[in-house]
Amino acid sequence: MVTQSTTFSVEQVHAAVEAAGLAPSIHNTQPWRWRFRDETLALSADLSRAVPVVDPDHRQLLVSCGAALLNGWLALRAAGLDVEVGEFPDGPDLSTGRLATLMIIGHRPPTEDESRLAEAISRRHTDRRPFTPAALPADEMRKLRRAAEAEGCWLASLTGEDARLELSVLLARADWIERNDPDYQAELASWVRDDAEATDGIPRPAALSSAEQRPTEFTTRDFTGGTGEIGVIDESRDADGTGGELASADEAGERVRTARVEHPGVLVLGTDADGPADRLRAGRALGRVLLTATAEGLATSPLGQAVDIEATRALVRSATGGTGHTQMIMRVGYPDTSAPPHTPTRRRPVSDVLEHLSGT
Ligand SMILES: Cc1cc2nc3c(=O)[nH]c(=O)nc-3n(C[C@H](O)[C@H](O)[C@H](O)COP(=O)(O)O)c2cc1C
Numbered sequence: 001m002v003t004q005s006t007t008f009s010v011e012q013v014h015a016a017v018e019a020a021g022l023a024p025s026i027h028n029t030q031p032w033r034w035r036f037r038d039e040t041l042a043l044s045a046d047l048s049r050a051v052p053v054v055d056p057d058h059r060q061l062l063v064s065c066g067a068a069l070l071n072g073w074l075a076l077r078a079a080g081l082d083v084e085v086g087e088f089p090d091g092p093d094l095s096t097g098r099l100a101t102l103m104i105i106g107h108r109p110p111t112e113d114e115s116r117l118a119e120a121i122s123r124r125h126t127d128r129r130p131f132t133p134a135a136l137p138a139d140e141m142r143k144l145r146r147a148a149e150a151e152g153c154w155l156a157s158l159t160g161e162d163a164r165l166e167l168s169v170l171l172a173r174a175d176w177i178e179r180n181d182p183d184y185q186a187e188l189a190s191w192v193r194d195d196a197e198a199t200d201g202i203p204r205p206a207a208l209s210s211a212e213q214r215p216t217e218f219t220t221r222d223f224t225g226g227t228g229e230i231g232v233i234d235e236s237r238d239a240d241g242t243g244g245e246l247a248s249a250d251e252a253g254e255r256v257r258t259a260r261v262e263h264p265g266v267l268v269l270g271t272d273a274d275g276p277a278d279r280l281r282a283g284r285a286l287g288r289v290l291l292t293a294t295a296e297g298l299a300t301s302p303l304g305q306a307v308d309i310e311a312t313r314a315l316v317r318s319a320t321g322g323t324g325h326t327q328m329i330m331r332v333g334y335p336d337t338s339a340p341p342h343t344p345t346r347r348r349p350v351s352d353v354l355e356h357l358s359g360t
Helices: 010-021 059-078 112-120 138-150 161-179 182-189 204-209 249-258 276-295 310-319
Strands: 032-037 040-045 081-087 098-107 154-157 265-271 299-302 325-333 354-356
Touching (some): 059 081, 059 112, 059 325, 161 310, 276 299
Antiparallel strands (some): 040 098
16 A cells, blocks of 8 residues: 555554454453544444443443554554554544544654564463462563553552552452442353354353462452352352351461462552543553563453442552552463463454545
């Protein structure tokens, strides 16, 4: 394709939309649409894919779209194209406007960092399996913090015992609220897929792996409602999940000391303000942190429950001891190679999400 300012191929545009589609999204909803016209890829929200119970104000939808935007931009950059990014060119109305544009303005070789991150796009995935007990080294944490800062966001690591305890309590609290909310369970169940060919949602094996017993302080999202079955609330289950046999504090402490307990890095990603552009930026930062972790050989999974609910979301920020707005919590560590294999989560084809307008 020859244009006034630059030369690029339709394949490069398709590859960028395909890379964008590999971004993480809430419940793998992939809530985005792309249009290509006049050397510009435009990203819009697909509100038919919103999840209004867990995400009533579309905050997590915007975070998901921000991660897709980063991937699309990285793919164009890795192909040596220079790109100008525009945010909310039509204003902040998600139902009518574009969230962002990627305008191809020329050629520029990618930086080493851009190539490394673009290469990690197809290898990144959410790893809900147990991690090894190894702690996250300070040097890796610095790299992840710089990745968030490169997108204008902050990343706090919960290292103090008090803060980690506070977060694990908040996660458990949010998990309990959601576990007992039939609307939340019904919405979640509608995004769990039995069909191995399904191109969106969470495949059942990945959902079930979230419910496995794991030696950890941090409750991951249970896609089965605590039952091992999707969408069923088991009222006979004890609040602490022990089946009624309570261990003494000493016994519990001993179990934790002797088990191969994972000690993941727990990272809180946030923004100073909380408008649509901040949330989109948080998605870019989330994407950049996760890709940086992947490039470093680290495994990651979001710990979303505590930020689904506004009340616990505000408390998470105070647990980190600062101001601003929490956008995401992540668990980061080293993958356990002896864990059951990862179930890949599939994506919609490019033809489903890209409108290629004639004349371009
Ligand atoms: C905003 C947002 C919130 C998410 N929350 C959770 C969560 O609470 N628990 C979880 O296990 N995964 C969470 N995820 C990860 C998605 O489930 C995952 O990205 C999606 O299923 C696609 O799978 P993949 O990341 O392996 O490609 C979240 C992702 C995003 C972008």
